[in-house]
Amino acid sequence: MILVLSGIIVILLGIIYIQYQSRTNRSKQLHSLRSEIERISLHATNEKLLLFTDDRELQALLIEINRLLESLHQTCSNYAKMEMSMRKMVSNISHDLKTPLTVVLGYIEILDLDPNMPADERQRILDKVLAKTKETLALIHDFFDLAKLESGDKDLPMTRIQMNERCSTTILEYYDLLTEQGFHVHIEIPEHPIYGFGNDEALHRVLNNLISNAIQYGGHGKTLGLTLREDESSVYVDVWDRGKGIDALHIDHVFERMYTLEDSRNKSYQGSGLGLTITKRLVESMGGSIHLRSKPYELTVFTVQLKKVQY
Structure with a gap:
């Protein structure tokens, strides 16, 4: 025991x-x-x-x-990148606001110092003041639009969009300008209706930005195209040109805020670097995506992809 x-x-x-x-x-x-x-x-x-x-x-x-x-x-890491981007944006915005305002101030001083200036000369200077003021106001609007988009404060009601009509109407708005500048225009829009899911006003602005961008920075090739296509789940709009394009080293950066490389297309107002950034945010706010591929002087294509809606 x-x-x-x-x-x-x-x-x-x-x-x-x-x-x-x-x-x-x-x-x-x-x-x-x-x-x-x-x-x-x-x-x-x-x-x-x-x-x-x-x-x-x-x-x-x-x-x-x-x-x-x-x-x-x-x-x-994301915070550090965002902080650096914001610092750069504030610096560039300050510069881009200062430049036209300095020009406006100079013109006003000229008018003030010469009260006997001939009427035609005075009107010429006033026209320049008006143009610079509009340029500055447009930059401020872009800045606040981007701020609203990134904070989620900008409401974009989503609905079914008739893509054929939206693409046709938008490219026709540039008919006179394209003809005047000698562009060869290629439009490929199917006859059968194609519907996408998004915000019509936002899509209009996106297409305006991309077409204006192609005209301004793809002018060397004197060719501009717009193609509407689809697959089972998505609709695609390609805006393309044959201009100087974008080097492969910079493709990943053109949608960044304030990206102002000399050959970048992201310079809406003398290097403000907001145009393509706003375009990307608008597309993403509609649940879509935007992509870029470029081979300089051969083909540069911006592709907007949105969800497809069956009709």
Whole structure:
């Protein structure tokens, strides 16, 4: 009997010792994890936690912590990029507002200093003041439109759009300008009706931006095209030209805010860099996407993709 009791006591003591060792090991591992998290947090590194353990619960905890760390790293990276972009945008906006306002001020001073200026000269200067003022106002409108789009404050009611009519009407608005500048225009719009899901006013602005962009920066090729096409789930509008195009190194940047590289097309108002950014935000607000491919002096294509609606 004594032997049996002794054996039970030994077994119990062994279990207690094993449990104690397990708790001690887990405590050490948790302490190690905490120290690593503190170090990573303090130095803001992009590291992940490493811990060699057979404890499945600790392994699961480690996986979740690493997921949180990865999400935190991505958030910090996005914030840093956004802050840099905002600083650049504020700097460029300030420059782009200062330039025309300085010109306007100069013209006003000329008018003020010469009250006896001939009427025709005075009118010529006033016309320039008016043009510069409109340019500045348009830039301010673009700036606030982009701010509304990025904050989600701009309401875009979604409905079915007759894509054939929208594309035809928009390109016809440029008929006189294209004819005057000697462009060869290629329009491919199917005869059967195609419907997309979006906001008609927003799509009109998107197409206006892309066509104006092609005229301004694709003029070397004197060719402009608009193609409407579809597949089972989407509708596509291609606006293309054969101008100087965009180098492959810069394609990924043309939709960025304030991207003002000399050969970039993202310069709506003397380098404001808002035109294509607004275009992209409008398309995304309609649940669509916009893509660019370019081979300089051969073919540059902006493609807008929207959801298709069956008629």
